[in-house]
Amino acid sequence: QVQLVESGGGLVQAGGSLRLSCAASGSIDRINTMGWYRQAPGKQRALVARITNLNSTNYSDSVKGRFIISRDNAKNTVFLQMNSLRPEDTAVYYCHAFVTIRRTPTLYENLELWGQGTLVTVSS
Numbered sequence: 001q002v003q004l005v006e007s008g009g010g011l012v013q014a015g016g017s018l019r020l021s022c023a024a025s026g027s028i029d030r031i032n033t034m035g036w037y038r039q040a041p042g043k044q045r046a047l048v049a050r051i052t053n054l055n056s057t058n059y060s061d062s063v064k065g066r067f068i069i070s071r072d073n074a075k076n077t078v079f080l081q082m083n084s085l086r087p088e089d090t091a092v093y094y095c096h097a098f099v100t101i102r103r104t105p106t107l108y109e110n111l112e113l114w115g116q117g118t119l120v121t122v123s124s
Contacts (some may be wrong), residue, residue, distance in 0.1 A: 002026030004095045009118030022095030024076040032098040034078040038091035085122045092117040
């Protein structure tokens with residue numbers, strides 16, 4: 001079964017740091033773009049940061065200069081280093097990835113995956 005498993009959420013004081021990790025597992029032929037989204041109470045899920053398989057990155061304006069996304073292709077893992085955290089960063093953070101799997105020796109399929117979510121709470 002192909003899936004994303006996140007870790008690293010928790011409670012931190014404003015100004016502190018946290019690092020989220022997300023590992024893709026299963027029979028994956030290729031991982032394309034990976035990213036992080038977040039959903040605060042009463043709000044829609046929104047992009048935080050994403051990184052392509054060529055390490056091109058983009059960030060939401062609200063986290064630029066504070067968060068850093070990176071990936072370890074050998075371990076099928078993406079990271080989100082979150083610094084200078086603010087109470088408004090409180091949300092459930094979801095890992096996201098576009099992957100390619102091989103159904104048969106000649107048939108490939110593209111899948112969109114989501115992690116189960118990890119809660120980040122920033123206290124003031």
